[in-house]
Every structure is written in C-alpha cells, then in structure tokens.
Amino acid sequence: DAKTTQPNSMESNEEEPVHLPCNHSTISGTDYIHWYRQLPSQGPEYVIHGLTSNVNNRMASLAIAEDRKSSTLILHRATLRDAAVYYCILENQAGTALIFGKGTTLSVSS
Amino acid sequence: DSGVTQTPKHLITATGQRVTLRCSPRSGDLSVYWYQQSLDQGLQFLIQYYNGEERAKGNILERFSAQQFPDLHSELNLSSLELGDSALYFCASSVGRWLGSGTQYFGPGTRLTVL
Numbered sequence: 269d270a271k272t273t274q275p276n277s278m279e280s281n282e283e284e285p286v287h288l289p290c291n292h293s294t295i296s297g298t299d300y301i302h303w304y305r306q307l308p309s310q311g312p313e314y315v316i317h318g319l320t321s322n323v324n325n326r327m328a329s330l331a332i333a334e335d336r337k338s339s340t341l342i343l344h345r346a347t348l349r350d351a352a353v354y355y356c357i358l359e360n361q362a363g364t365a366l367i368f369g370k371g372t373t374l375s376v377s378s
Numbered sequence: 379d380s381g382v383t384q385t386p387k388h389l390i391t392a393t394g395q396r397v398t399l400r401c402s403p404r405s406g407d408l409s410v411y412w413y414q415q416s417l418d419q420g421l422q423f424l425i426q427y428y429n430g431e432e433r434a435k436g437n438i439l440e441r442f443s444a445q446q447f448p449d450l451h452s453e454l455n456l457s458s459l460e461l462g463d464s465a466l467y468f469c470a471s472s473v474g475r476w477l478g479s480g481t482q483y484f485g486p487g488t489r490l491t492v493l
Contacts, residue, residue, distance in 0.1 A: 300476075302482075304482070306421070310486070311380065311485055311486055311487055312468070312470075312482075313380075313484065370420050371420055
C-alpha cells in the first residue's frame with residue numbers, strides 16, 4: 269500500500285504563505301491525494317483533494333508534482349485559526365484503503 | 379456542525395468490559411467511516427461501511443466490530459477492553475463509496491476512557 273511522509277511540525281507567521289509538503293513516492297496512478305486538518309479539540313475537516321492537476325479552493329491550493337510522488341498544500345496567508353494538524357491522505361480509486369500520514373502540526377505566530 | 383452525530387460524547391468503563399459507540403451520518407450520506415485517535419498513534423482508520431456493507435478495513439482489532447444498519451446509522455462495538463483502547467473515536471460520513479466522490483465529514487467524537 270502507498271504511504272505518505274510528512275514533517276512532524278512546521279512554524280509560520282501570521283499572514284505569510286505556508287507550504288506543507290507530503291511525500292508519497294509509491295503512489296499509484298489512480299490514487300487520489302486528500303488533505304484534511306484537525307483543529308484543537310475538534311474532529312478533522314476537509315481541506316482539498318486532487319488527482320493529477322493542481323487544485324484551488326477558498327481554503328487552500330494543492331500543488332501536485334508532475335510525477336505525483338509528492339504534493340504540497342499551500343495556505344496563501346496563514347491565520348491563527350490555521351494552527352492545526354494537517355493530514356495528507358491517499359485513497360485508491362477502488363476505495364479499499366485509506367492511508368493517513370502522521371500529520372504535520374502547524375504553529376502560527378502573530 | 380458537520381451534521382454527523384456521535385453518542386455518547388464521553389464513556390468511562392473498566393477493563394474487560396464491552397461498549398457500543400453510535401454514529402448517525404449526514405442526511406444522504408451512504409458511507410460511514412470509523413477512526414481511532416490516541417495520543418501516541420495519531421489518527422488511525424478502522425473500518426468503512428457503504429450502504430450497509432463493509433467496504434474497507436484498516437487497523438481494526440479482532441476485539442472490535444462494526445455494522446451499518448438499514449437506516450444507515452452505524453455502531454462500533456469494542457469488547458474485552460484494555461487500557462490501551464482509551465482514545466477518541468471518530469465517525470465520519472461521505473456520499474459515495476470512496477472519498478474521490480466527495481468530502482468526508484467528521485463527527486465530534488466519543489472519548490473512551492478505560493480504567
């Protein structure tokens with residue numbers, strides 16, 4: 269099964285961009301890349317997902333490497349509310365496996 | 379509010395006991411997922427049901443079992459409880475059988491403490 273690798277922690281200043289990396293070197297061609305985040309004392313919430321092309325939504329952007337072996341979640345302007353654990357998740361299209369990374373704890377300073 | 383409900387919110391029990399956690403998915407969602415989150419293990423996927431049938435299995439112990447009922451609510455049964463089973467248990471739901479077809483919505487969790 270494909271696995272993901274993320275840094276344990278990252279720090280950012282408020283209103284600066286944040287790039288959260290995820291390595292998934294064994295990804296298969298049909299695996300979707302999902303990002304979820306978990307704010308303190310809450311359940312995880314959806315951030316963004318993609319397959320091959322870069323994706324943008326109101327929360328973030330997802331940049332997927334051409335070979336799909338890595339991806340980067342981009343928060344364009346970090347706020348204090350973005351302090352959370354960010355999970356990079358692979359899901360194969362058959363839906364038979366959900367593989368979570370360990371997550372990256374993002375700290376945001378004012 | 380994600381629309382996913384979980385009961386109870388907190389549960390305290392003793393080793394060796396059996397408990398049942400309940401989850402009601404968002405209206406219209408057919409998939410239910412169960413996760414375990416402990417301090418040292420992070421978020422671990424346990425099992426997924428889609429429209430009443432088991433769809434995917436993760437790191438679920440044999441002492442644990444789950445089912446999804448015709449009204450689509452789901453129950454996670456934990457038996458022969460051990461201290462190490464103390465954790466936050468999340469339920470999530472989505473429309474389709476796999477995430478690519480939609481977003482996964484998480485409930486607030488059930489905190490299980492085994493003494």
